[in-house]
Amino acid sequence: MATTTLSETEIATSKPQSTKYVYFFGDGKADGNGKMKDELGGKGAGLAEMTNAGLPVPPGFTIQTEASREFMRHGQVSTEVDTQMDEALNRLEQLQRQKLGKGDNPLLVSVRSGAKFSMPGMMDTILNLGLNDESVAALAKLSNNLRFAYDSYRRLIQMFGNVVLEIPKSAFDEVFDAKKKQKKAKLDTDLDAKALKEVISEYKKVVKKHTKRDFPQDSNEQLVMARDAVFRSWNNDRAKHYRRINNISDELGTAVNVQAMVFGNLGETSGTGVGFTRNPATGNKEFYGEFLMNAQGEDVVAGIRTPIPIRELEKIMPEVYRRLHQITTRLEKHYRDMQDFEFTIQDGKLYMLQTRNGKRTGRAAVRVAIQMVEEGLITKEEAIFRVEPNQLYDFLVPRLDEKEIKPENILTDKGLPASPGAAVGQIVFTADDAVEKAGHGAKKNPVILVRAETTPEDIHGMEVAAGILTSRGGMTSHAAVVTRGMGKCCVAGAGEVQVNEHVREMRVKGQTFKEGDWISLDGTTGRVIKGKLKTVEASPDDPELTKILGWAEPFRKIGVRANADIPRDAIQARAFGAEGIGLCRTEHMFFAEDRIPHMQAMIMARDEKERRMALKKLLPMQRSDFEGLFRAMDGLPVTIRLLDPPLHEFLPKREELMVEIAILPHTDAKQKKSMVEKYARFGAKSAADLKKILPQVLSRVEELHEFNPMLGHRGCRLGITYPEITEMQARAIFEAAVAVEKEGVKAHVEVMIPLTATLKEMANQAGIVRRVAGEVFEEKGREVHYLVGTMIELPRAALIADEIAKEAEFFSFGTNDLTQTTFGFSRDDINKVLPTYLAEGILKQDPFAVLDREGVGELVRIGIERGRKTRPHLEVGICGEHGGEPSSVEFCHQVGMDYVACSPFRVLTARLAAAQAAASEKLKVEGGRTK
Numbered sequence: 008m009a010t011t012t013l014s015e016t017e018i019a020t021s022k023p024q025s026t027k028y029v030y031f032f033g034d035g036k037a038d039g040n041g042k043m044k045d046e047l048g049g050k051g052a053g054l055a056e057m058t059n060a061g062l063p064v065p066p067g068f069t070i071q072t073e074a075s076r077e078f079m080r081h082g083q084v085s086t087e088v089d090t091q092m093d094e095a096l097n098r099l100e101q102l103q104r105q106k107l108g109k110g111d112n113p114l115l116v117s118v119r120s121g122a123k124f125s126m127p128g129m130m131d132t133i134l135n136l137g138l139n140d141e142s143v144a145a146l147a148k149l150s151n152n153l154r155f156a157y158d159s160y161r162r163l164i165q166m167f168g169n170v171v172l173e174i175p176k177s178a179f180d181e182v183f184d185a186k187k188k189q190k191k192a193k194l195d196t197d198l199d200a201k202a203l204k205e206v207i208s209e210y211k212k213v214v215k216k217h218t219k220r221d222f223p224q225d226s227n228e229q230l231v232m233a234r235d236a237v238f239r240s241w242n243n244d245r246a247k248h249y250r251r252i253n254n255i256s257d258e259l260g261t262a263v264n265v266q267a268m269v270f271g272n273l274g275e276t277s278g279t280g281v282g283f284t285r286n287p288a289t290g291n292k293e294f295y296g297e298f299l300m301n302a303q304g305e306d307v308v309a310g311i312r313t314p315i316p317i318r319e320l321e322k323i324m325p326e327v328y329r330r331l332h333q334i335t336t337r338l339e340k341h342y343r344d345m346q347d348f349e350f351t352i353q354d355g356k357l358y359m360l361q362t363r364n365g366k367r368t369g370r371a372a373v374r375v376a377i378q379m380v381e382e383g384l385i386t387k388e389e390a391i392f393r394v395e396p397n398q399l400y401d402f403l404v405p406r407l408d409e410k411e412i413k414p415e416n417i418l419t420d421k422g423l424p425a426s427p428g429a430a431v432g433q434i435v436f437t438a439d440d441a442v443e444k445a446g447h448g449a450k451k452n453p454v455i456l457v458r459a460e461t462t463p464e465d466i467h468g469m470e471v472a473a474g475i476l477t478s479r480g481g482m483t484s485h486a487a488v489v490t491r492g493m494g495k496c497c498v499a500g501a502g503e504v505q506v507n508e509h510v511r512e513m514r515v516k517g518q519t520f521k522e523g524d525w526i527s528l529d530g531t532t533g534r535v536i537k538g539k540l541k542t543v544e545a546s547p548d549d550p551e552l553t554k555i556l557g558w559a560e561p562f563r564k565i566g567v568r569a570n571a572d573i574p575r576d577a578i579q580a581r582a583f584g585a586e587g588i589g590l591c592r593t594e595h596m597f598f599a600e601d602r603i604p605h606m607q608a609m610i611m612a613r614d615e616k617e618r619r620m621a622l623k624k625l626l627p628m629q630r631s632d633f634e635g636l637f638r639a640m641d642g643l644p645v646t647i648r649l650l651d652p653p654l655h656e657f658l659p660k661r662e663e664l665m666v667e668i669a670i671l672p673h674t675d676a677k678q679k680k681s682m683v684e685k686y687a688r689f690g691a692k693s694a695a696d697l698k699k700i701l702p703q704v705l706s707r708v709e710e711l712h713e714f715n716p717m718l719g720h721r722g723c724r725l726g727i728t729y730p731e732i733t734e735m736q737a738r739a740i741f742e743a744a745v746a747v748e749k750e751g752v753k754a755h756v757e758v759m760i761p762l763t764a765t766l767k768e769m770a771n772q773a774g775i776v777r778r779v780a781g782e783v784f785e786e787k788g789r790e791v792h793y794l795v796g797t798m799i800e801l802p803r804a805a806l807i808a809d810e811i812a813k814e815a816e817f818f819s820f821g822t823n824d825l826t827q828t829t830f831g832f833s834r835d836d837i838n839k840v841l842p843t844y845l846a847e848g849i850l851k852q853d854p855f856a857v858l859d860r861e862g863v864g865e866l867v868r869i870g871i872e873r874g875r876k877t878r879p880h881l882e883v884g885i886c887g888e889h890g891g892e893p894s895s896v897e898f899c900h901q902v903g904m905d906y907v908a909c910s911p912f913r914v915l916t917a918r919l920a921a922a923q924a925a926a927s928e929k930l931k932v933e934g935g936r937t938k
């Protein structure tokens with residue numbers, strides 16, 4: 008940093024001596040409570056609350072988040088934190104009648120991170136802290152179990168070495184695996200005390216080698232180092248990345264929980280497990296979870312041993328099971344939400360180690376919310392906020408038939424839900440096999456491509472596969488990103504699955520699967536299930552969904568329209584509840600195979616006459632599309648944007664043409680034939696024509712070439728320079744409107760002029776539209792009501808909105824282009840800088856995904872205000888990608904828009920987001936959703 012003096016904010020936030028940094032919990036009471044998530048983090052608040060409720064929680068203390076923020080600022084905590092921590096440790100030692108790492112009965116603790124919002128797996132926990140060469144012997148004697156003591160110690164060195172001393176995990180794994188090999192041990196548990204003792208001494212060498220010092224034997228030193236490592240881990244890359252994608256502030260910091268250890272690995276009357284009070288995949292009210300006997304901490308989730316379904320605990324330890332069920336039911340009632348909990352059984356005694364509101368799928372969220380209303384646990388108004396709008400996507404993709412899923416057939420439920428939906432198919436292990444086995448046409452077989460991870464070379468296989476399963480990689484791995492783009496089901500990073508591509512084999516839970524075996528994937532929950540399961544189609548009319556929307560929607564103030572270009576999409580959007588079309592991009596009607604030639608002919612035209620000829624061919628096609636849209640929306644508004652795109656999108660690439668001209672003399676008959684086909688739309692009838700036509704096309708492409716087409720000859724500039732285009736489109740619109748009205752369908756027409764920046768542009772285009780409307784109505788002897796408005800997508804338009812509103816009867820904010828032109832970021836190239844911008848914290852979010860309220864949003868606000876100064880009832884909407892993104896929808900509600908428009912698949916999300924925005928305003932609740 009450039010300056011060494013304290014900044015004003017630092018002075019202002021530097022705390023007086025009296026700050027309470029450390030909160031004790033134990034013996035039935037806690038200094039803190041469940042509401043103090045800001046200070047204690049989610050985990051610490053939960054531990055305090057459970058302690059206060061008299062539940063069996065191992066005692067300990069929480070160092071609050073303020074210490075973490077201090078650590079961020081100064082690279083260390085103040086002495087006051089140390090003092091308070093020492094006091095708390097003293098108190099803990101007295102309560103337990105033990106000393107940390109000392110004596111015959113040494114106190115051992117876990118050091119656990121815990122921020123306000125749960126950040127699963129982001130910051131690592133250290134168990135068994137306090138063990139050293141002396142206390143390990145005491146522990147062995149005390150437990151009468153040498154193996155247990157050594158196992159605990161080697162785990163500490165490993166975790167401490169990795170998390171605190173930042174030694175790569177692999178350094179320890181190598182030692183451990185070598186030992187297993189040497190002793191011919193299959194499982195970790197096959198290593199005996201002697202072997203573990205050897206592991207410990209080799210682990211110590213690893214520590215010495217990497218850090219040039221010995222593994223710390225002083226337990227208090229271990230504790231301080233571990234605490235600071237947790238604070239440091241707040242800023243590790245994984246944590247930063249998680250916060251970014253979940254929109255969690257970097258400023259919050261984390262708490263540290265220090266808690267007396269309980270041991271699930273003391274023998275066959277001990278164990279550890281995790282669970283949910285309801286099924287997080289389906290929302291069904293059932294006790295759900297799993298455990299392992301004789302195991303510690305992460306063993307259950309690490310996938311080394313196969314855990315047992317929680318119901319089995321009833322048989323093994325009925326009393327413990329009953330107590331656990333009773334406690335967690337009570338916790339659910341207390342928190343009034345589904346709980347996700349962790350427990351450990353030590354020598355037959357149950358301890359609770361964590362509870363929090365459980366994450367769940369969209370379907371489960373809806374079901375749990377409804378059932379909790381029925382049970383009288385929450386109100387309908389609260390239920391509205393229990394579902395994340397984005398999660399409603401779950402209702403729009405197919406899913407596995409839950410009735411067919413038998414627990415014993417679940418191969419893993421710990422894969423990442425990388426891309427939602429379901430896929431059922433036969434296993435293949437390479438992209439080429441996928442292509443071969445999937446077949447095509449009538450002989451199509453569903454295949455699941457199973458890989459350790461995917462790379463760009465696998466694309467062809469991914470394209471034909473019904474679903475993808477990978478054993479490595481996260482939510483942003485290649486497989487995850489690509490499949491989400493394809494809208495294809497994917498389970499990624501399923502660590503329990505071992506894939507051997509060479510021998511074409513997949514192993515999981517001791518079973519081996521070969522090419523051709525059937526498996527089923529659930530990309531919504533991350534489950535992989537053996538066998539050929541039935542799938543259930545998407546269900547936007549699901550009765551439970553309808554019910555919860557029925558509670559939410561009466562609050563909603565703004566309309567939700569869809570962006571739909573063709574009748575098929577419009578019909579779908581209406582089924583999802585769209586109340587109109589907010590954006591029909593007329594150029595998209597021309598991407599179809601049979602139409603693009605006419606569009607190209609229109610673009611290639613050298614003069615008005617040629618252009619009119621091409622337009623004449625386009626007219627009937629547009630008209631029939633518009634008729635289809637009007638019929639689909641019968642009476643609901645249909646906003647049609649006149650031709651907007653940079654024309655080059657419709658033409659062959661300049662470079663490609665140059666290459667083809669160069670190679671033409673060297674091509675064989677077959678290649679020539681395919682080139683003739685390709686250029687038929689430009690008039691090529693035989694190979695002989697190519698020599699003449701290719702250069703012609705090239706020269707036209709070069710004439711049309713623009714250095715910056717996104718800011719070029721597009722939008723209303725097109726209709727102003729070539730008024731015949733606007734005329735044709737207006738004619739198609741009004742002829743279609745009159746035609747459907749004659750059939751008794753109601754057409755609600757809104758004609759939208761794109762990319763205006765001046766009143767005169769608007770007046771020019773509106774003039775043509777109104778003139779043609781008059782002509783058509785005259786010819787057909789029938790009038791149709793319509794509006795002419797504009798898309799606001801340039802800063803200038805927003806600033807002079809009062810002028811533009813003189814001619815424009817409605818505004819629709821095109822926030823994709825408005826973001827592009829406000830930031831000066833190219834939409835298509837932003838990914839070169841965005842990752843760095845996000846990593847550096849220069850931008851918090853991708854402004855093309857989440858509306859930038861401060862800048863772009865301010866222009867929107869100004870545009871609405873000025874527009875309505877001229878025209879008080881000006882209709883205002885949004886039609887960018889933001890129209891289906893919950894936080895942006897909330898903004899649109901707040902600035903008083905009449906509607907948002909989004910793609911059909913986001914209509915449900917937008918409806919709920921708009922309802923939540925209005926409800927939270929009315930009910931004065933802070934968007935109390937489950938994080």
Ligand code: ADP
Binds near residue numbers: 118130134266360
């Ligand atoms: P995470 O946030 O990754 O869940 P936790 O702090 O909850 O991390 O702990 C990781 C594992 O260690 C969990 O299984 C937890 O139950 C276990 N654990 C944490 N503290 C203790 C303790 N004091 N005694 C026994 N097990 C513990």
Ligand code: MG
Binds near residue numbers: 349361
């Ligand atoms: Mg945990």
Ligand code: MG
Binds near residue numbers: 821823
């Ligand atoms: Mg635009």
